[in-house]
Amino acid sequence: xxxxxxxxxxxxxxxxxxxxxxxxxxxxxxxxxxxxxxxxxxxxxxxxxxxxxxxxxxxxxxxxxxxxxxxxxxxxxxxxxxxxxxxxxxxxxxxxxxxxxxxxxxxxxxxxxxxxxxxxxxxxxxxxxxxxxxxxxxxxxxxxxxxxxxxxxxxxxxxxxxxxxxxxxxxxxxxxxxxxxxxxxxxxxxxxxxxxxxxxxxxxxxxxxxxxxxxxxxxxxxxxxxxxxxxxxxxxxxxxxxxxxxxxxxxxxxxxxxxxxxxxxxxxxxxxxxxxxxxxxxxxxxxxxxxxxxxxxxxxxxxxxxxxxxxxxxxxxxxxxxxxxxxxxxxxxxxxxxxxxxxxxxxxxxxxxxxxxxxxxxxxxxxxxxxxxxxxxxxxxxxxxxxxxxxxxxxxxxxxxxxxxxxxxxxxxxxxxxxxxxxxxxxxxxxxxxxxxxxxxxxxxxxxxxxxxxxxxxxxxxxxxxxxxxxxxxxxxxxxxxxxxxxxxxxxxxxxxxxxxxxxxxxxxxxxxxxxxxxxxxxxxxxxxxxxxxxxxxxxxxxxxxxxxxxxxxxxxxxxxxxxxxxxxxxxxxxxxxxxxxxxxxxxxxxxxxxxxxxxxxxxxxxxxxxxxxxxxxxxxxxxxxxxxxxxxxxxxxxxxxxxxxxxxxxxxxxxxx
Numbered sequence: 295x296x297x298x299x300x301x302x303x304x305x306x307x308x309x310x311x312x313x314x315x316x317x318x319x320x321x322x323x324x325x326x327x328x329x330x331x332x333x334x335x336x337x338x339x340x341x342x343x344x345x346x347x348x349x350x351x352x353x354x355x356x357x358x359x360x361x362x363x364x365x366x367x368x369x370x371x372x373x374x375x376x377x378x379x380x381x382x383x384x385x386x387x388x389x390x391x392x393x394x395x396x397x398x399x400x401x402x403x404x405x406x407x408x409x410x411x412x413x414x415x416x417x418x419x420x421x422x423x424x425x426x427x428x429x430x431x432x433x434x435x436x437x438x439x440x441x442x443x444x445x446x447x448x449x450x451x452x453x454x455x456x457x458x459x460x461x462x463x464x465x466x467x468x469x470x471x472x473x474x475x476x477x478x479x480x481x482x483x484x485x486x487x488x489x490x491x492x493x494x495x496x497x498x499x500x501x502x503x504x505x506x507x508x509x510x511x512x513x514x515x516x517x518x519x520x521x522x523x524x525x526x527x528x529x530x531x532x533x534x535x536x537x538x539x540x541x542x543x544x545x546x547x548x549x550x551x552x553x554x555x556x557x558x559x560x561x562x563x564x565x566x567x568x569x570x571x572x573x574x575x576x577x578x579x580x581x582x583x584x585x586x587x588x589x590x591x592x593x594x595x596x597x598x599x600x601x602x603x604x605x606x607x608x609x610x611x612x613x614x615x616x617x618x619x620x621x622x623x624x625x626x627x628x629x630x631x632x633x634x635x636x637x638x639x640x641x642x643x644x645x646x647x648x649x650x651x652x653x654x655x656x657x658x659x660x661x662x663x664x665x666x667x668x669x670x671x672x673x674x675x676x677x678x679x680x681x682x683x684x685x686x687x688x689x690x691x692x693x694x695x696x697x698x699x700x701x702x703x704x705x706x707x708x709x710x711x712x713x714x715x716x717x718x719x720x721x722x723x724x725x726x727x728x729x730x731x732x733x734x735x736x737x738x739x740x741x742x743x744x745x746x747x748x749x750x751x752x753x754x755x756x757x758x759x760x761x762x763x764x765x766x767x768x769x770x771x772x773x774x775x776x777x778x779x780x781x782x783x784x785x786x787x788x789x790x791x792x793x794x795x796x797x798x799x800x801x802x803x804x805x806x807x808x809x810x811x812x813x814x815x816x817x818x819x820x821x822x823x824x825x826x827x828x829x830x831x832x833x834x835x836x837x838x839x840x841x842x843x844x845x846x847x848x849x850x851x852x853x854x855x856x857x858x859x860x861x862x863x864x865x866x867x868x869x870x871x872x873x874x875x876x877x878x879x880x881x882x883x884x885x886x887x888x889x890x891x892x893x894x895x896x897x898x899x900x901x902x903x904x905x906x907x908x909x910x911x912x913x914x915x916x917x918x919x920x921x922x923x924x925x926x927x928x929x930x931x932x933x934x935x936x937x938x939x940x941x942x943x944x945x946x947x948x949x950x951x952x
Contacts, residue, residue: 314790315355315357316337316339316357316358316375316421316790317357317373317374317375318333318337318357318358318359318374318375318377319350319359319361319369319372319374319375319376319377320333320334320341320358320359320360320361320377320379321361321362321363321366321369321376321377321378321379321395322360322361322362322363322379323362323363323379323380323381323384323387324362324364324384326379326381326384326403327343327360328406329379329381329399329401329409330343330358330360330379331360332406332409332410332413333358333377333379333413333417334357334358334360335787335890336410336413336414336417336786336787336788336791337357337358337417337787337788337790337791338787338788338790338791338792338795338854339357339358340358341358341359341360342356342358342359342360343359343360343361344359344360344361345361345362345365346361346365346366347361347365347366347367347368347369347372350372350374359374363378363387363388363391366391367391368391368394369391369394369395370394375396375397375420376394376395376396376397377395377396377397377398377399377420378391378392378395378397378398378399379398379399379400379401380392380398380399380400380401381401381402381403382400382401382402382489382490382493383402383403383404384403392533395533396533396558397416397420397533397534397535397558398489398530398533398534399412399413399416399534399535400489400490400492400493400534401493402493402497405497408497410786411500411785412493412496412497414784414785414786414787414788415496415500416496416535417788418784418788418789419535419537419559420535420558420559421788421790422559423788423789423790424789425559426462426502426537427502427537427538427561427592429461430461430462430502430643430644431624433461433935434642434762434935435642435645435935436461436462436642436643436644436645437459437460437461437462437644437645437646437647437663437666438460438461438462438463438464438504438644438645438646438647439456439457439460439462439463439464439501439647439648439649440464440466440646440647440648440655440657440660441463441464441465441466441495441652442466442469442648442652442654442655443466443469443470443652443653443654444469444470444471444473444479445470445471445473445491446465446470446491446494446495447494448653449652450494450498452651453495453498453499454498454499454939454941454942454945455649455651455942456649456651456652457499457501457939458663458698458701458702458936458937458938458939458942459647459663459701459702459936459937459938460501460647460663460937461501461502461644461937462501462502462503462504462537462538462644463495463499463501463502463503463504464503464504464506464646465491465492465495465503465504465505465506466506466508466514467483467488467491467505467506467507467527468506468507468508468509468514468515468516469514469515470483470487470488470491471483472484472487481515482515482516482523485526485527485530488527488530489530489534492505492531492534492536499939500939500940501937501939502537502538503536503537503538504536504537504538504539504540504563504644505527505528505531505534505536505538505539505540506539506540507524507527507528507540508540508542508567509524509542509544511544511567512542512544512565512567513567513569513657518544521545521546521549522549524542524545524549525545525549525552525553528541528553529553529556531560532553532556532557532558532560535560536560537560537561538560538561538562538563538593539553539557539560539561539562539563540562540563540564540565540595541553541562541563541564541565541590541591542565542566542567543564543565543566543583543586543587544566550564550590551590553590554590561592561593562590562591562592562593563591563592563593563594563595563626563644564586564587564588564589564590564591564593564594564595565587565594565595565596565597566583566587566595566596566597567597567598568597568598568599569597569598569599569630570599571598571599580596580612581615581616583596584596584616584620584623584625585620588620588623591623592624593623593624593625593626593643593644594616594623594624594625594626595625595626595627595644596625596626596627597627597628597629597630597657598629598630599629599630599631599634600629600630600631600633600634600637601631601633602633603633603636605629605633605634606629606633606634606636606637606640609627609628609629609637610637610640612627613625613627613640613641624643624644625643626641626643626644626645627641628641628645628646629659630657630658630659631658631659632658632659633659634659635659635661635665635669636669636673638659638660638661638666639661639666639669639670639673639675640675645666646660647660647661647662647663647666648660648661648662649662649663650662663702663703664701664702664703665703667702667703667704667705668703671703671705676704676705677705677724678705678706678707678724679705679706679707679724679725679726679727680706680707680709680719680722680724680725680726681695681699681706681707681708681709681726681727681728681729681933681934682708682709682710682711682716682719682725682727682728682729683695683708683709683710683711683728683729683731684710684711684712684713684716684728684729684730684731685710685729685730685731685732691729691731691926692708692710694926694943694946695708695729695929695930695934696708697946698930698934698936698938699934699936702936704934704936706726706934711728713730713734713739716728716730716734716739716741717741720741720743720758720769725760725769726760726933726934727757727758727759727760727933727934728757728758728933729756729757729929729933730755730756730757730758731756732756733754733755733756733773733775734754734755734756735753735754736749736750736753736754736755736771737753739755742755742758742771743758743768743769743770743771744768744769744770744771745770745771745772746770746771746772746773748772748773748776748777748812749771749772749773751812751831752773752775752776752808752809752812753805753808753831754773754775754805754808754809755771755772755773756772756773756774756775756925757771757772757773757774757929757932757933758770758771758772758933759772759932759933772932773809773812774925774928774929774932775809775921775925776809776810776812776813776816777813777924777925777928778921778922778924778925778928779809779810779813779857779894779896779921780813780816780817781924781927781928782894782916782920782921782924783813783817783855783892783894783916784817786892786914786916787854787892787914789817789818790818791854792814792817792818792819792854792855793817793818793819793820794818794819794820795819795820795851795853795854795855796819796820796821796822796823796850796851796852796853796854797814797819797821797822797823797853797854797855797856797857798822798823798824798825798841798847798853798855798856798857798871799811799814799822799823799824799825799856799857799858799859800824800825800826800856800857800858800859800860800867800868800871801824801825801826801827801858801859801860802826802827802859802860802861802864803826803827804827804828804829804830804831806859807824807827807829807857807859808831810857810859810894810896811829811833811838812833814833814836814855814857815833815834815835815836818835819836819854819855820836820837821836821837821838821839821850821851822836822837822838822839823838823839823840823841823847823850823853824838824839824840824841825840825841825871826860826867827840828840844870844871844874847871847874847875848874852875852891853875853891854891854892855891855892855893855894856868856871856872856875856891856892856893856894856908857894857896858893858894858895858896858897858898858904859896859897860897861897862897862898865895865898865902865903865904866903868895868902868903868904869902869903869904869907871904872893872904872907872908872911873907875911876907876910876911890911890912890913890914891908891911891913891914892913892914892915892916893905893908893913893914893915893916894915894916894917894921895915895916895917895918896918896921897918898917898918899917899918899919905917923940923943923944924940924943926943927939927940927943
């Protein structure tokens with residue numbers, strides 16, 4: 295069977311590190327040059343603009359080239375990744391030209407600030423620097439929130455709340471309704487409408503998107519006898535940077551193979567649905583279907599109808615056999631209907647979930663995360679655990695942790711404790727983890743369990759987690775503050791923007807800057823200039839040099855980031871550094887010609903003279919509140935296994951700093 299669009303080239307699966315030029319061509323709408331500049335800025339470069347495609351030949355070593363879309367006739371054969379951008383508030387564009395591009399980014403002129411956040415995620419994923427599937431595959435249990443809605447706008451006001459505990463969001467494209475002015479709608483939503491729906495979700499969540507088109511034989515609405523239509527939508531999802539697409543085993547093999555070849559960094563969920571009867575997992579047919587799904591699928595999904603609990607037991611036997619015989623393949627297997635709910639609770643990979651605030655379920659018997667946890671606890675598959683919070687009054691977040699645990703009906707009890715009682719807490723039989731604020735010195739706390747690489751290098755512990763092993767649960771003393779710093783820095787730029795660049799760190803001693811130094815090392819910063827202290831412990835593959843006076847700053851490479859760990863009373867020491875960098879940076883350049891940077895104040899909050907100077911430079915600024923919110927979110931993820939949107943932490947007071 296021939297696919298009607300065989301001429302399209304495969305999308306490029308990229309793995310761009312900081313040592314490589316991204317070699318990106320950005321096409322933009324008329325008057326939208328700013329989006330090309332923003333893309334280059336997020337990558338850590340400046341954008342070179344050309345008037346026509348023929349002028350690109352002499353710019354081989356330029357990282358980002360920008361060109362107005364109307365000046366481009368053909369992008370086939372270019373040795374660059376082609377990213378088409380489109381403002382949905384503008385007019386039509388050349389659809390055939392866009393189809394030939396590697397990726398497409400949709401945005402709204404009304405919200406350029408949100409566009410940066412979306413682009414950081416989009417570029418990080420398409421460049422292969424963010425790999426959400428790896429994190430999901432490592433989790434003992436993962437879920438995806440199913441949006442079975444005619445228009446996602448209905449879910450947007452509550453999306454932060456309803457997505458607490460979810461690891462991904464499934465967009466049921468076949469259930470969308472592209473309504474016209476008279477209230478009528480096409481049975482199949484237009485690509486323009488679907489693209490806008492994806493854009494709206496991206497503006498409100500950074501969770502991975504699962505792009506699902508279900509045909510009529512899978513209880514969906516897309517025509518089973520028109521696989522080319524499904525192909526065109528799924529390929530568009532890859533262009534839009536969706537982390538997952540779901541392909542049906544009922545689709546022709548040639549189309550499934552073509553999507554696998556073109557998927558870029560997108561992962562494929564290979565699914566099989568048969569709601570007509572029970573799933574006979576003991577038959578050879580079931581294993582054959584699983585093997586077929588695993589050929590092109592990163593996740594194999596099998597869904598069947600059920601009438602008895604025995605059929606759920608059959609599925610669990612099949613699940614165990616597949617995990618034993620094919621450990622490299624992730625398996626999502628559920629039975630639909632009220633009787634099949636126990637299979638949803640037992641499933642451990644991207645279990646579809648709903649929420650009481652969402653009206654309508656994507657499938658019969660779908661459960662919320664809280665219902666699944668309650669079921670697991672009632673059947674002794676989820677133990678009751680004691681979580682401990684060792685914190686002082688300044689960083690008291692215990693109430694917020696409790697709110698999140700209760701929201702998901704997790705059988706965890708939060709206890710506040712003191713560092714003096716830590717040893718006794720660790721020996722409790724139901725110990726489930728501990729968050730420690732402020733952090734404890736490794737040298738001065740002999741009761742700590744095995745140290746993580748981060749805790750050992752930094753010399754401080756701010757969390758103790760429980761890790762499952764083949765023999766028995768093991769405790770790990772970890773440092774999560776450095777992850778919060780990395781998360782803050784990479785919310786403004788992709789990770790490779792920091793690699794091989796220089797940084798400045800201000801502090802009174804090495805200990806107060808230890809997390810920042812380690813985070814910069816993880817990001818691949820080549821040189822760290824220190825002010826106020828000397829880094830003596832050493833950071834792998836990083837050169838450190840102490841700056842003795844401001845005059846030395848004029849002779850160093852312009853840094854990509856300045857981090858200060860100075861206390862608030864010394865905040866006035868930061869401004870002269872930024873002032874000098876501003877004077878050095880403007881020599882012979884304009885603001886648009888210079889790559890931007892980040893100012894991160896680990897001790898201060900709110901506006902300051904230094905922050906105003908940094909913003910005048912075009913830099914992004916962050917303070918202690920930003921880092922603390924990410925620390926709370928990271929603690930919930932690592933200690934409690936709960937993913938909470940950073941926006942929820944910020945809005946609900948998850949971090950309190952005096």
